[in-house]
Amino acid sequence: MKQHISGSAKLGKDVLLGFNTVICDDVIIGDYCQIGHNVVIHQGSRIGSHVRIDDNTIIGKKPLSSPRSIFKPPVELKPAEICDFCQIGANVIIYAQCSIGERNLIADLATIRENVSIGALNIIGRNVTIENFVEIGNRNKFETNSYITAYSKVEDYCFIAPCVATSNDNYMGRDKERFEHFKGVTIRTGGRIGVNSTVLPGKTIFEDGMVAAGSTVTKDVPPETIVVGSPAKPAGKVKEAQLLKNNLDK
Amino acid sequence: MKQHISGSAKLGKDVLLGFNTVICDDVIIGDYCQIGHNVVIHQGSRIGSHVRIDDNTIIGKKPLSSPRSIFKPPVELKPAEICDFCQIGANVIIYAQCSIGERNLIADLATIRENVSIGALNIIGRNVTIENFVEIGNRNKFETNSYITAYSKVEDYCFIAPCVATSNDNYMGRDKERFEHFKGVTIRTGGRIGVNSTVLPGKTIFEDGMVAAGSTVTKDVPPETIVVGSPAKPAGKVKEAQLLKNNLDK
């Protein structure tokens, strides 16, 4: 078998398909797409035009559920939707019920869970995890290995450096009270987080706030403020030349 | 080729097999399993019944060995064994000579090395690494990207937050003396470690001990004690509502 293409899938014109690719029932792929080798596109997924998907990538995966998971995935999931001009690397996993806007770059080994919505023109780096129930705006940059916990919100033009970690459960899995308090992180427009920093559950980085490398954020970060250390404390204001309003060309 | 199934493999009833799946010699798969696309199950692996294995996952991989590795893998390895009702994500790699009990959830991109034994009902998150010679009990939760170094032991009901790092070599690869001192970490029943914390070689988190987010653990953590900072120091007792004995329903 060179490829498996379901009879109910619809492919646009000039779509290139690699070897061993599996296109399941009711998938729709737009014009001029390039699909790599060993790619799996699950049932009903919708891919725009001019999309590149590299080898071994999986689109439209259904969630697992442990008998011990607090979150039960819905029985019926909407298909994954990936809009025009996205570029998707190798070994990426994008779940069902996930909506990805135009012109995003999603690098190798990234995982994007169900119930995620992503705007346009983001760069999502290698091995980045976007957990379930996350909302992402436009023109953000998530660098290699950064981790966005469930129930988070990232607005626009944010910068998340490599290996940034976030969390959403201050109770570390104990005490029934925690179910009322699960909360991810919020990064408002222009917020930036330095390499290998940690942001605690429910914390907000306000507009143009900046977290220095290796810090642990235990309190909200005020607008245009640099915080440093563990726990992170205010250490000055963001330089004028680095404010978002002076960097809107990119 | 729709699939490759060795003539000596034994499949139970109602097993679903994805496209391009490779089932090698002497593999045994129980009843009602769902095996995804591009899955590779190496020689002799034993899979229980009602097991789900998602796309691109590899079961029974043989270790590599560098001319410079201190650990030489045995020539003869026992097959991988995965018990009933496990759910295994996509792009997971489970080595030969690895034993996994019932009802574990092992998420996408996790890697579980040889000479590992895992009990029942654990949740092993996305991109978690369980290195070789690790022993894991029951009902633990290892969150996304957490890293368990070789020669570690994790008992029961432990909570390892996202991006937790551990290590086993205080000598950082120098001094022959180190070969007598390799030691992973020990997490006793109910121990919990916060997001992006680091635990040094040979350290023990005692029963219900708790490490705050972003800490560096350089000394053992006493029972029911919270430690914070780098180096982590005791900062109080774990709240009664968070003790394991008050949370045994899950």
Added chain:
Amino acid sequence: MKQHISGSAKLGKDVLLGFNTVICDDVIIGDYCQIGHNVVIHQGSRIGSHVRIDDNTIIGKKPLSSPRSIFKPPVELKPAEICDFCQIGANVIIYAQCSIGERNLIADLATIRENVSIGALNIIGRNVTIENFVEIGNRNKFETNSYITAYSKVEDYCFIAPCVATSNDNYMGRDKERFEHFKGVTIRTGGRIGVNSTVLPGKTIFEDGMVAAGSTVTKDVPPETIVVGSPAKPAGKVKEAQLLKNNLDK
């Protein structure tokens, strides 16, 4: 289809090929190689002899490019080159225009980008990322999940512990001035970095310098000096028994 092998590819003698393997045009593979299942080797890649490549690995991948990336990949890339006796794990991604010397071990899920040169006898651990424009010498050890940012240099006999993070942009993506200041990290011969430490842009670990676990390196680390903390400060000299000159047998 058992495999796809281009008519213009040249395979040496006694090469073992797994199922579903895709060998593209003009690929050259030396004698006695073992290539796993679902492996993809892109156009023109050159593999030496006695090389082992495990399941699902991709060799010779072409870079993606976001409309917002600061780095534009060249249109014409040299093929990937992998020398004799390398051992390469599963789900590894090695880009085009990447040169890898003899007897390296590259573990599962590692990614090595374009414009990287790697010497001989290195151990590159699971899920390690070597970003673009990095130069690596000989006999280094990069442990699981460690991250080497673009424009870095690692000489010989260095030890990078698990989950080490590095970065190359002090400006966090703002201010045009940053384009003149991008700089990765430099690790001189015998330098060592502890588990989950962070090294800031442009910093150098000098010969036999050592960074303790969980530290944040904001200044250069002098030769044979141990630094600790966030920010990391000198805390003593490296023990005689751990100096490289006393450990050259390995």
